[in-house]
Amino acid sequence: MPSDPSAHPVPAGSYATSRLSHVPDNGLDWATVVLRCAQMAQADAWAMAHGQPGVVLMERAGAGVVQALTARWLPCPVWVWCGPGNNGGDGWVIARLLEAAGWPQVSVACDSPIESLQGDAAHHAQRWRQARLSRAASADVHTLDQALQAIAVQRAHAQGRSGPHSPAVLVVDALFGAGLSRPLDEKVHAALAQLATWRTGDATSTPGCVQVVAVDVPSGLHGDTAHGLADQTVPCPADLTVTFMAPKPAHMLMHGRALMGDLVVHDIGLPLAALQAVAAQAQPVGLWRRNTPVVWGHAWQAPRRGGHKYHRGHVLVWSGPRMPGASRLAARAAARIGAGLVTLAMTRTAWPHLAGHLMSAMAHPLADESADALCADWRALLASRRWNAIVLGPGAMLGLPEPQADTLRTLVLDALATEVPLVLDADALMAFEGHPQLLCQALNDRHREGAPPSVVLTPHEGEFNRLFGDLVRAEAGQAQATAGDPGKFERTRLSAAMAGAVVLHKGADTVLAAPDGRVMLHDDAPPWLSTGGSGDVLAGFIAGLMAQGVDAWHAACGAAWVHGQCGHRFGPGLLADDLPEQVPGVLRRLWGVPPQ
Ligand SMILES: NC(=O)C1=CN([C@@H]2O[C@H](COP(=O)(O)OP(=O)(O)OC[C@H]3O[C@@H](n4cnc5c(N)ncnc54)[C@H](O)[C@@H]3O)[C@@H](O)[C@H]2O)[C@@H](O)CC1
Ligand SMILES: Nc1ncnc2c1ncn2[C@@H]1O[C@H](COP(=O)(O)OP(=O)(O)O)[C@@H](O)[C@H]1O
Ligand SMILES: [K+]
Known part of the structure; x- marks a missing residue:
């Protein structure tokens, strides 16, 4: 298990360098699979049942987003929009780690009261609050409405001073990920749609003045189908999407892929055994795979000596x-x-x-x-x-x-x-x-x-x-x-x-x-x-x-x-x-x- 999580870009298709005819068909590894949301949850659950606490996995997930984000952007005002579940949980980690990294203006919006959050997300929301209080800083959490108003002002003030690596505002979309179970509420959809307008630029702002990082997927996108639920449009594309361990269908299939911006698949340290456990449940046909020579090389021989x-x-x-x-x-x-x-x-x-x-x-x-x-x-x-x-x-x-x-x-x-x-x-x-x-x-x-x-x-x-x-x-x-x-x-x-x-x-x-x-x-x-x-x-x-x-x-x-x-x-x-x-x-x- 890597203690120092690393990110690898997708697509990661690569040549195998040796003869492939002896490689078995089942060369299973994280880089060769596409997991459905339920399978990703199974792998998470397996790891948690085998000694990896969920809060640690969440910490690594948030750290992965921060790593990808700080590699791309200079410190700038950031809004982290947190949802009610674990996608929001990642958001709380991101907010805390960005501040710890010295980013000066990090604000959090969450329409659910902190007290109503559960499990790992509640744990990390509290850690964020404690980190704030320990620095005698305000631990105020804003609503999405308040966030929109504030972003409108920040955007107006920054006219002409933003650039590709230093937007006027960077928004981390940690509202919904793999747990999306119904179409977005109208209010959330409208907030994200407003963000999308600012991101692409309108009469009052230049494109890129507001940029967006999606945690796992742009909110509203269903990980398995690469579309919104019940044909709902996915309101806000991202400039960067960071997902974990393996891509889901939405990261790979068109429509979804077109909404991701750059995609990073971040290793949060789930072991191969977790994937093998998921694969065992997917028998007899196994997991959905990515096409590499490992999967078919054994079936295809080079011409043999003496053949005609x-x-x-x-x-x-x-x-x-x-x-x-x-x-x-x-x-x-x-x-x-x-x-x-x-x-x-x-x-x-x-x-x-x-x-x-x-x-x-x-x-x-x-x-x-x-x-x-x-x-x-x-x-x-x-x-x-x-x-x-x-x-x-x-x-x-x-x-x-x-x-x-x-x-x-x-x-x-x-x-x-x-x-x-x-x-x-x-x-x-x-x-x-x-x-x-x-x-x-x-x-x-x-x-x-x-x-x-x-x-x-x-x-x-x-x-x-x-x-x-x-x-x-x-x-x-x-x-x-x-x-x-x-x-x-x-x-x-x-x-x-x-x-x-x-x-x-x-x-x-x-x-x-x-x-x-x-x-x-x-x-x-x-x-x-x-x-x-x-x-x-x-x-x-x-x-x-x-x-x-x-x-x-x-x-x-x-x-x-x-x-x-x-x-x-x-x-x-x-x-x-x-x-x-x-x-x-x-x-x-x-x-x-x-x-x-
Ligand atoms: N240990 C884990 O399970 C890990 C989970 N991770 C994160 O957790 C996410 C999945 O977390 P969850 O399963 O909690 O799912 P989400 O956080 O995506 O959303 C689930 C919550 O939102 C509610 N909900 C679903 N659709 C809604 C809608 N349209 N409007 C309002 N509420 C809605 C659900 O009832 C549930 O409370 C991943 O996308 C990833 O970001 C990462 O932290 C990695 C580790
Ligand atoms: N944007 C794209 N990126 C990668 N491959 C593509 C893209 N568009 C088409 N292809 C591939 O190009 C090929 C086009 O095939 P097809 O549509 O049958 O064209 P034609 O009938 O002209 O031969 C297919 O293999 C398809 O997967
Ligand atoms: K999201």
Whole structure:
């Protein structure tokens, strides 16, 4: 247990430096998990039951906030807004420690009388009061209304004299954290909304004149869903958020993440055993994890000495005539990540545009005078040899006279009727819009209970909602008493369970889920990845790994990681075409292959 708590910034995704093929799947540690609020409370409770008093943990939590805060800002007037629970408890510690550190103007606002506070929060409120009295200073506690009036005055006096590191007023939001159990009262919401207006700047003040530090989460944000309760808006974003031990979904999922400002995860010294106890309760599938090679490295081997291209699998990529670039990107990505052979199946109309551009990949033309002819040719191709993985979706639209979606659905169902591992992306998913049950049925028919899943669906948020939105809402409504968005983790988990497939739900906050309930967050992806065709490359990476024998879950997690690393390596100005070209460097580092 560290006695000197340290802070580490998020994302903390890092390369492993040694060969990963021997690392077990369960490399559990605080830096690799995302904990729900109830699980964090379990870990706290475990530590308290095993000799770590709550007041000590709270002291460390407050100290962590002070450490992060003093590293960023010069001494300036501070208001600490304390709520009625332990989030407020942290606030009392922060106020006391800031004063002890010599910050000259620290004021506290709390709408609950000190005498009404309970437990650890009551203890620290009393310590704050005693510290004040021992210095013969006033131990007055203000209401939020009084705080707002005072901040308005401080703000006005400081016009033009504040800067990024010395705001006119710094407000510590210690109102509500993990214990938020109902929407904010109107009065509290309005107070935070006023603060938000001052923070962003208005007619009378400059942006940054008032800055905000959130303890655990910005108040009103639910830690599990990354939204306000019952669709309430979260009134005041923060400039800095300090949470403890492990991020919660709200710190990682969009909306929530956008409200955090800089995020620090502070170690308050809970032992690994506390996490292991929480993980034991989360069996059989375990905790929600952050995507690092530790989690999937064992499932994915470097090419072996003496192997040949057939050991590395043959990927079949479907290509429609409208956007042939998409399927070419997927094909190149599959080859770069290690598939031994890649064949593009393309309609005869696409042949002239595509075939001449292929170098290492092979091409197979399909009849396209009618939907029936196309489907028959596709079935024959599927049956013609032992494919190791299929990608269907990037640039899949057909350009036939018949209704597109009907034919595309047939092509997908034909592919699903084989046992070949499959990635379904983009158009192949949208062909089932309005018919999600049809897709789920076919996937479940194929998925054998207990066997590893062999299909990966890769919708982005829009595709996810159009395909699964109604099903997931209905399922979440049945599963949960609380109304409102269950959050991206839960939505993705539900969709994978319904579909009997791995779902890789793309975005700045990619979430992956397997039918057995495993859930993974991929948070280490740079914004340069939001460029046309980047998803096509990802689909190719997944198929390329599956072709090499990696199961669908580990292939999806590994591919998302490689995708993110490729984005990091190239940096700004990235085009999707650049991504596969970064793979050699990423793999070299992953496998510890020495530089040439
Ligand atoms: N030992 C621990 O348990 C630790 C807890 N820590 C802090 O404790 C926080 C969690 O504490 P709590 O579980 O007490 O939760 P909170 O302090 O977030 O809030 C719970 C209190 O607020 C009330 N409440 C909830 N929603 C409300 C609303 N909308 N309006 C008015 N009242 C509302 C609840 O009835 C309860 O009294 C964490 O966010 C973290 O800041 C840290 O000190 C680390 C250690
Ligand atoms: N802001 C972002 N930060 C990180 N990754 C992102 C961001 N926006 C998108 N991505 C990633 O980029 C890829 C885009 O895929 P997709 O939306 O299917 O694009 P396309 O259809 O053009 O290929 C996905 O892997 C997604 O997770
Ligand atoms: K808070």
